Amino acid sequence: MNAMMIDKKDNVAVAIEPITKGETVEYKKEDTVCSLTAAEDITIYHKLAAVDIKKGEPVVKYGEHIGIAAVDIPAGSHVHTHNVENHREAL
Amino acid sequence: MEFLGYRRPDGKAGIRNKIFILPASVCASDTTRIIASQVEGAVTFNNQNGCSQVSKDQQFTMDVMAGMAANPNVYGTVVVSLGCENCQMDLVVDAIKERTNKPLKTFIIQECGGTISTIEKAVRAAKEMAQEASLLMREPIDMSELIVGTECGGSDPTSGLGANPLIGELSDRMVAMGGTSILSETTEFIGAEHILARRGATPEISQKIYDIVHRYEAALQLVGEEVREGNPSPGNKAGGLTTLEEKSLGCIHKGGHTPVNEVYDYAKPVEAKKGLVIMDTPGNDPSSVAGMVAGGAQIVVFSTGRGTPTGNAISPVIKITGNRITYQNMKDNIDIDASPVIYGPQTLEEMGDVLLKEVVEVANGKLTKAESLGYTETAIARVCNYV
Numbered sequence: 001m002n003a004m005m006i007d008k009k010d011n012v013a014v015a016i017e018p019i020t021k022g023e024t025v026e027y028k029k030e031d032t033v034c035s036l037t038a039a040e041d042i043t044i045y046h047k048l049a050a051v052d053i054k055k056g057e058p059v060v061k062y063g064e065h066i067g068i069a070a071v072d073i074p075a076g077s078h079v080h081t082h083n084v085e086n087h088r089e090a091l
Numbered sequence: 092m093e094f095l096g097y098r099r100p101d102g103k104a105g106i107r108n109k110i111f112i113l114p115a116s117v118c119a120s121d122t123t124r125i126i127a128s129q130v131e132g133a134v135t136f137n138n139q140n141g142c143s144q145v146s147k148d149q150q151f152t153m154d155v156m157a158g159m160a161a162n163p164n165v166y167g168t169v170v171v172s173l174g175c176e177n178c179q180m181d182l183v184v185d186a187i188k189e190r191t192n193k194p195l196k197t198f199i200i201q202e203c204g205g206t207i208s209t210i211e212k213a214v215r216a217a218k219e220m221a222q223e224a225s226l227l228m229r230e231p232i233d234m235s236e237l238i239v240g241t242e243c244g245g246s247d248p249t250s251g252l253g254a255n256p257l258i259g260e261l262s263d264r265m266v267a268m269g270g271t272s273i274l275s276e277t278t279e280f281i282g283a284e285h286i287l288a289r290r291g292a293t294p295e296i297s298q299k300i301y302d303i304v305h306r307y308e309a310a311l312q313l314v315g316e317e318v319r320e321g322n323p324s325p326g327n328k329a330g331g332l333t334t335l336e337e338k339s340l341g342c343i344h345k346g347g348h349t350p351v352n353e354v355y356d357y358a359k360p361v362e363a364k365k366g367l368v369i370m371d372t373p374g375n376d377p378s379s380v381a382g383m384v385a386g387g388a389q390i391v392v393f394s395t396g397r398g399t400p401t402g403n404a405i406s407p408v409i410k411i412t413g414n415r416i417t418y419q420n421m422k423d424n425i426d427i428d429a430s431p432v433i434y435g436p437q438t439l440e441e442m443g444d445v446l447l448k449e450v451v452e453v454a455n456g457k458l459t460k461a462e463s464l465g466y467t468e469t470a471i472a473r474v475c476n477y478v
Contacts, residue, residue: 001434001435004252004433006252006256014252014331016252016433016434043331044248044331045248045249045252045330045331046331047331047333059333061337061340062251062337062340062341062344064283064286064336064340065336066333066334066336066337066340067333067334067336067337079333080328080331080333081328081333084333084334086334086335086336088285
């Protein structure tokens with residue numbers, strides 16, 4: 001296991017080891033082990049898309065919206081300030 | 092589930108049996124240090140305040156002083172004041188008596204004939220109190236009477252992944268057992284206040300969550316600070332945090348998943364058996380911890396990424412880290428290695444069992460690492476500069 005998903009609603013996983021492009025990313029979603037291929041290098045503790053995230057869709061971590069995808073983010077890609085927009089939600 | 096605690100005359104239950112030597116101001120703090128050093132089981136702290144404060148600022152100091160004296164871990168209190176400070180002895184005594192009817196003795200340095208004479212009288216009073224306290228036996232107390240304060244400090248990326256979710260698990264279990272968990276550090280709600288507010292048990296509580304965040308931001312704006320600007324910091328971003336929502340969500344994870352049943356102002360009395368509650372405290376660790384202890388938290392669970400030594404004079408502080416390197420590096424200071432939450436083999440639930448067992452053992456009398464080192468650093472939140 002080189003990544004973790006915090007909440008089952010999340011669409012990102014967090015690298016818990018340094019991950020290099022092409023490497024298999026493995027994380028647990030509840031009790032199931034999921035895997036995908038890293039589309040690029042992922043620094044330890046940085047996020048990667050667990051699924052394809054379309055432009056304008058919320059980025060979900062801790063089961064909550066942490067921002068909005070600024071571009072289409074394919075599964076396995078690094079998710080960070082370059083492709084996520086800050087978006088303050090109203091209650 | 093039960094722990095072994097001390098029943099107090101005000102009906103509350105403590106997990107320690109301390110004699111609290113309370114300095115009413117900075118001018119009494121060296122005197123209380125000397126008094127406490129002479130008496131077995133006596134504790135004190137360096138009170139930097141107590142004088143030259145505007146009323147809102149003085150209120151924080153008064154609430155921390157009265158609350159620490161009323162904390163059920165304290166058998167009785169010996170208050171020492173200089174005599175001319177703003178936090179006058181009668182005000183301090185009234186504030187303590189509003190919260191508790193436990194043993195209380197007072198000494199005013201300017202009326203006792205200076206420090207040496209005060210020390211002699213206060214040591215004798217404290218030593219008598221310590222002997223009385225030693226007669227008390229621990230008895231089984233239901234876990235629902237325990238108030239757990241939660242705190243994070245010296246955070247790193249593992250805090251939001253491992254240690255804080257583990258504290259959240261403990262928080263959920265405390266709530267399920269009918270107890271109380273306090274989520275603190277208002278500055279660290281900023282950015283996720285709308286998410287936290289959704290968890291308010293009533294619309295009024297949700298509004299209070301917004302109110303304490305806005306009040307805190309407004310107070311910092313008075314001195315030209317904008318918390319949302321430049322946050323997350325470049326260091327946070329390098330660590331992998333993308334937005335302020337994400338950063339704050341990592342912190343509020345300590346509050347688990349249950350509804351927020353109340354929002355308390357800094358150092359105000361927290362009701363037992365209240366479930367998950369919030370206290371409006373600073374992100375600064377010793378002053379946030381002091382606020383919760385003054386609120387009545389008998390125990391504090393503290394997550395750290397980089398490793399911190401924080402203890403408290405009145406309530407034991409259990410330190411946990413999700414960073415396995417920090418745990419190895421700071422084993423003398425950190426009680427629990429929470430890194431299995433991230434790296435296995437144990438699950439979050441299994442680590443929840445480990446943390447709950449530690450909480451019960453510490454409640455029963457096991458010394459935390461901070462206690463075994465005699466660490467008691469305490470600070471009191473401020474509203475503004477001294478007059």
